[in-house]
Amino acid sequence: MISTFAQAGWLRYASPKPFYRLAGRMIPGFAIAAILFVMPGIQIALFVAPTDAVQGDVYRIMFVHVPAAWMSMLLYVVMAAYAGLGLVLNARLSAMMARAIAPTGALFTALALITGALWGRPAWGAWWVWDARLTSELILLFLYLGFISLHGAIDDTRRADRACTVLALAGVVNIPVIYFSVQWWYTLHQGASLSFGSGVSMDTSMLAGILVMTLAFWCYAIAIVLVRVRRIIDEREF
Amino acid sequence: MNLLNGANGDLWYLWVAFDITFVVLAVEIAITVNAGRKYRRRERLIQPRTRTSTLTERP
Numbered sequence: 001m002i003s004t005f006a007q008a009g010w011l012r013y014a015s016p017k018p019f020y021r022l023a024g025r026m027i028p029g030f031a032i033a034a035i036l037f038v039m040p041g042i043q044i045a046l047f048v049a050p051t052d053a054v055q056g057d058v059y060r061i062m063f064v065h066v067p068a069a070w071m072s073m074l075l076y077v078v079m080a081a082y083a084g085l086g087l088v089l090n091a092r093l094s095a096m097m098a099r100a101i102a103p104t105g106a107l108f109t110a111l112a113l114i115t116g117a118l119w120g121r122p123a124w125g126a127w128w129v130w131d132a133r134l135t136s137e138l139i140l141l142f143l144y145l146g147f148i149s150l151h152g153a154i155d156d157t158r159r160a161d162r163a164c165t166v167l168a169l170a171g172v173v174n175i176p177v178i179y180f181s182v183q184w185w186y187t188l189h190q191g192a193s194l195s196f197g198s199g200v201s202m203d204t205s206m207l208a209g210i211l212v213m214t215l216a217f218w219c220y221a222i223a224i225v226l227v228r229v230r231r232i233i234d235e236r237e238f
Numbered sequence: 239m240n241l242l243n244g245a246n247g248d249l250w251y252l253w254v255a256f257d258i259t260f261v262v263l264a265v266e267i268a269i270t271v272n273a274g275r276k277y278r279r280r281e282r283l284i285q286p287r288t289r290t291s292t293l294t295e296r297p
Contacts (some may be wrong), residue, residue, distance in 0.1 A: 042256075058248060061255040068259065107266055111259055118255040122248055220263060224270055231274040 016093050016233045023226040030223035037216035044209035061119040062206075067214040069112035071221055072140060073175050075105035079147075080172045083165040093229075095161035096236065098168060099151055100229035104221050106144035113137060124188055132181035133189035136174055143171040157236060 013019045045063035052059040079101040086094030116134065117127045128134065147164050154160035177184075182191050 046256075058252050060252050064255055064259040104266070107262060111262060114258055115255040118251045118258075122251050224266060227270050227274060231270075231277055234274070234277055 014091055014093055016237045019093055020230055020233045023230050027223050027226050030219045034216050034219035034223060037212055037219060041213035041216050044205060044212060049205045049209050050203055055123055058122045061115055063209050063213050065112060065115040065119055066210050067217045068108045070214055071217045072105060072109035072112050073178060075101050077175055079105055080168040083168040086161060087165045096229055096232045100225045100232055102144055102147045104224055109141040109144055129188050131187045131189050132185040133187050136178040136181050139174055
């Protein structure tokens with residue numbers, strides 16, 4: 001596997017300096033893609049998707065809430081994977097990528113919690129309940145903030161990378177808890193919007209809106225993480 | 239095409255959720271891009287580039 005990558009010349013991008021140039025070339029593409037996805041995403045979310053029979057139009061918060069929640073979990077897994085790779089392979093860029101992902105992951109987690117509260121108030125009559133899904137998502141925010149704070153608190157960056165890796169890997173256990181919490185416990189939060197087992201139980205335009213907004217957030221996250229990792233490479237390598 | 243005129247429930251929550259989301263993402267872009275620019279400007283003035291790039295950390 002590694003030799004295949006090496007033959008293709010991709011392994012050199014595991015080194016910060018070549019990756020710095022590659023990231024610089026990739027940022028405009030992902031930024032433009034994010035804009036191109038977010039425009040039809042908003043169009044579908046606000047004007048194309050039908051009004052919900054029970055909740056009215058307020059359910060449209062789903063089009064930012066669900067993609068933000070998905071991104072919060074996905075980014076944590078990617079961050080932990082990079083951190084783990086950095087520990088196992090002793091690769092510098094992996095630790096830098098993990099550090100670059102953390103603030104964006106924290107932001108998406110905060111957005112998922114805030115938009116969830118704004119949806120919960122009209123739907124449940126409460127901004128917040130200590131339900132398994134909400135509480136595990138809040139723990140995810142604390143894990144991100146812990147990762148960022150721990151890195152900032154240790155002066156030696158290599159020690160900071162190792163300490164943060166341990167925290168990131170330990171926190172991975174929270175991701176299946178978030179995802180399956182609505183199945184494992186009786187919660188006020190609704191079931192998964194998209195389930196691999198039971199398929200999709202929503203209108204096609206609603207599903208399209210969620211997927212397009214997710215793609216937009218995905219491209220946005222890649223672009224902003226690449227901008228941030230270039231600054232980290234600037235700090236640590238040059 | 240939906241009109242979103244408030245006839246189907248309170249839209250205040252919807253607008254606040256969308257506004258917060260996109261304002262927060264715009265602020266993140268501004269802070270991240272500006273931090274990179276500031277750093278490069280400062281470093282160009284005071285530090286020569288010395289370290290060569292290697293794949294792994296030095297022992």
